[in-house]
Amino acid sequence: MATLSELLAQPELGLRLIQAGAGDPELSWVSTTELIDLGEYLEGGEIILTTGLSLAASDSRWRDFVASLSRAQVAAIGFGVGVNHDHIPPALLHAASTYRVALFEVPLPLPFIAVSKAVAALVRTDELRATRGALQAQQRLLDGARGDQDPADVLASVAQATGKHLALLASDGAVLASTAGFAAADGLERETVALDKDGSLRLAVAGDTPLTPEGRAVITAGSIVLWLGLRGAGAEENRERERWERFTWAILTEATPPSTIEILSTRVRFPDRVRALAVQGSPEDVADWRRRPRTGLERLITPSTAPTRAPDLALAWQLCPDSVAATERALEIAAEHGLDAIVGRPTAVADAALSLRSAHARLRSLSPTAPLYAAPRVPDVIWADRDTPFLEALFTLDEHANEGAPDGGPGVTARNPGGLSARVLGPLSQRDGALPAAERELLRGTLRAVYEADGQRGPAATALGIHRNTLRDRITRIERLTSRTLTDADDRAELWLALRVEELAGG
Template identity: 70%
Template structure:
């Protein structure tokens, strides 16, 4: 920025400092006035020039004049002598000293327009210096891109040129590289994110509250382009890299590989303590597009489903995701953006990843095999192995605490203190059909439970079941549809039928 000392140092103007202000004020512009209060028209940093036409040398209003300019945070006051006053009035000097506003004298031969032109030249020269500095910074960034500059070096160069703190953030929220002060600046809020690719799999986070100049914006734009080019790389290399990660993911899902093998592909990548296996299913072209999207960090742990024989036109793939709310939310959002249904396996430690995969695979039958192909528009479906199949998952957790542990009685709608596992499980599976759920009346609940039991006793054959109940097949069909709606389970699904039957048996065992 142009400063007052630079203006005073111009020999052609002959300006003389009368009263110094705090430091060396930066100049934003200049203004000429004979008004007593100009503060409402100023933005700060201006040089205010006046001849004092409206005030006598001993007028007490000099103090108010300076006070208003102090509130407006002007850079300095320039007083022109020899027009209305032969010298700078003493009250003006005293007021400038009191409010710590810089004051300088403009001699008579020098017109105010000459001072204004000098200020404009200083500002223009400063802008040119800033533009040259930004251009040089951009050139260094582009030269570094040709020389294989690392992301951390790019971030450091941009930070030095802009005064901001920056980080490279992966699609799973992990910070891949950052400047030293980014963490502290990020905590104060106001961080902006710039997508480095169409899918936002890589983002440049810019933290800091100092205003950015146009040159600063240009440097950040150049840094973003360099990062995007250097990180995405060549298409063939991307394909080879993706295949390496997919092979690693397949071994982790099958339990034949070690999580420590991740260090071979990404030595600096920190592994989480718990992960979830996510199965994504949809049209083959949608799954292929999901696999091809640019990825970074742990988001690269994906794999096609080997030997998957689903419905024609459908494809299945897997992803390993950190067991955190943010990571799961981002992964599911990406799957949904590609119109893919998802099944989230239960949490597992790194050495037990196949358990999470098997829990998700067991719920795949609950996904529609026709909706992705024939329903449009549609909302992609998400199922959770540890939330949507509570009976089997809870039975797995009864031997020890863990992600499949039984829910609390209160969470299952039971009175406080009712911790009998059989009651908890029956409420979770049967819902309103449970003897412990007060939503339905006793007669209505008994009717539906009797209908469900009759279907089970008839081996699922609806004709014999309707005959045993003494009702029409259409009446039986309506009752079964209501049962499926109330329990959120399908009698066409073997796992759901098993859970309903076991839940009924558990309640019978209560006596």
């Protein structure tokens, strides 16, 4: 910035400093006045030129004149001698000393316009110097964009050119890179610049003074360089993610052997057994889940091209090791993104398609509307091997002919089909003691009457001797206790078969 000392140092002007102010003030402009109170019209940094036309040499209002200029934080007062006063009035000099406002003498025959032109030239020179410095800083930044420049180096270059503290922030406010003084700049004024369209990366600028136009130009150049670097890194990351997604889908559909994972990574090895996880939610949440940084086997994710039950839902898949830790980790990440999940049955990695099919068969159990409208909500998790559909289990009983259920619960074997019926009927099962016997038999009889009436509720209510509204309330209670609905064909079949199995097995 142009300063008062630079103005006073110009010999052709012949200006003489009479009273020094606080430091060497920066100059913003020049104003000529004979008003007594000019303070409210000023912004600070001005030189006020006057001949004292309105005041006598000993007028006490000189103090008020200087006081108002001091409050406006002017750079200096220039007094033209030889026009109305032969010398600077002692009252003015005393007031300038009291308020620490710089005071200099403008001699005759120097016109005030010469001082104004000199200040304008200094300001223009300073602006050109600042612009040149900003251009050089921008050139250095843009030259660095051609190579692999670290974000911290870019921030350091911008901070050096602007005098600001800077940081690169993630969408959650986490600091990815920063200059040394940024952490201590919490109390300073801060503004942020979005580096991408969704605001997932932002440049934070902190400082105690406003940015100059040249400083903003440097900030803009730095933002461009950061964006270019991050876009290049993001493009490669996207290509890598797409390679893993194509590979995951090939494994889930048995289009390629698991050993081909060595093409993507020689350090990753498949476990012996895996699970296929289906995650479902809004397209935005699924997209965020896919973009999440991942390493190792967590990269085995892939979107689904199959249509979902609702047009506003999206579906994706993950292949994870069949271990408690890996499965819980996958479900935890899905829940962080608000996604419902279906956990497929554990299979050998070469038979991953079986796990996919078991999870796919349970997709209709997820609500097509809750992910879109229920807030806040706890995402649903359904286990295909623990909440197995009755019909699917009938075709897989031979897999567990001599072992207990996979979840360590009551065994479901070829010799013990009643265990499966109990899991379908829940509290309605004769093996379950959660309900009083009379209430359980009442609900079982209601369910049986509905089936015998071919699902027609009027004849069923007549056969039971109850009102239709009473029948409706009982059906609602049955559906809540069994987690199944009579409007779904598979659920109706499971409930009927479960009732028949218990009757044939004698409970």
